[in-house]
Every structure is written in structure tokens, then in C-alpha cells.
Amino acid sequence: MNTIFEEGAPSERRRRRRYSEEFKAGVVAACHGSGVSVAAVALEHRLNANLLRRWIDQAEGRLPNGLPGRPADLQPSAAPAFVPITLETRSTHSAEIRIEVRRGDQTVTVSWPISEAVQCAAWLREWLR
Known part of the structure; x- marks a missing residue:
């Protein structure tokens, strides 16, 4: 079974699929049932399990809805913060x-x-x- 290409002409490039918020919410809701496997739900909807796990984390507020797949600390911020640090000048070594x-x-x-x-x-x- 060839999973690299979607149905259509073999010379076509794969395009990134876009999913509506309603579709995402429905798939995430399907994962919240008792004894439900996230991987099984992902296979049923022809999704990558890691993508579905990210949607679940976003829905539960553990991941921001910013750039896909990037943790919050890697998101570009408006301005980098400067934090002054006081250094001790005392030397512990002998002279x-x-x-x-x-x-x-x-x-x-x-x-x-x-x-x-x-x-x-x-x-x-x-x-x-």
C-alpha cells in the first residue's frame, strides 16, 4: 500500500491538508471517551497520531494555538526581555x-x-x- 501519495496523478505533489476547527473539535472529543486509543482515532480519521495529540494538548490548554508544533518558549516574542544578573566579584582562588x-x-x-x-x-x- 502506497501511503506517500494521495489519490490522483502520481506526479502531483502532496499538499498540506487544512482542517476546520469543527473537525478538530470533533476528533478531539472522540478521544475523550473511556478506553479510547488516540492512535485508533487517528487511524480512523486518516491522521497522524502526533498531530492528533497536539490538537488534544491545544484543546486542553497545554499548548498555545500559535504556530503549529512549536512550544511556547520557541514562539517569537514581541521584544526579548533583558534580565540583569548580579555577579559576585569575590574570588575563591588564592592570589x-x-x-x-x-x-x-x-x-x-x-x-x-x-x-x-x-x-x-x-x-x-x-x-x-
Whole structure:
């Protein structure tokens, strides 16, 4: 069974189908019965089950009636809102470079001011040769 093309000439392109609000309301109402399968109702009306689920969500107010298939947070808004955020400038890191070398039971610790990081890197490079 070919489900890609509607009845008609095989060279015709599929066109998006439009449904009236009355038709949508009727199909959604058919889904509210006890023990009714949304997929069965969709098949009965030759609809995609996901489309019918979206109509149900829209009818129950869980989805806006805006652009089809787009959640509310993806809908274009009139103007983006600016929310100022206060950042803490306090640093939790110390203002020094600390190098700790362990060899056996001995430990050597070197503390270097962060403002002299370039000199610390040169010293460490020479020391590790």
C-alpha cells in the first residue's frame, strides 16, 4: 500500500491538508471517551497520531494555538526581555601559584605570586630540565 501519495496523478505533489476547527473539535472529543486509543482515532480519521495529540494538548490548554508544533518558549516574542544578573566579584582562588612536589616521604612546596606567573613558568621549565 502506497501511503506517500494521495489519490490522483502520481506526479502531483502532496499538499498540506487544512482542517476546520469543527473537525478538530470533533476528533478531539472522540478521544475523550473511556478506553479510547488516540492512535485508533487517528487511524480512523486518516491522521497522524502526533498531530492528533497536539490538537488534544491545544484543546486542553497545554499548548498555545500559535504556530503549529512549536512550544511556547520557541514562539517569537514581541521584544526579548533583558534580565540583569548580579555577579559576585569575590574570588575563591588564592592570589598565588602553589607548586607541590612529592618524592618518597619528602614534600617540597613553592608559592609564587600570581602577578609573576610568567617568571614562575620560566623557573619551572628550567627546574624540570
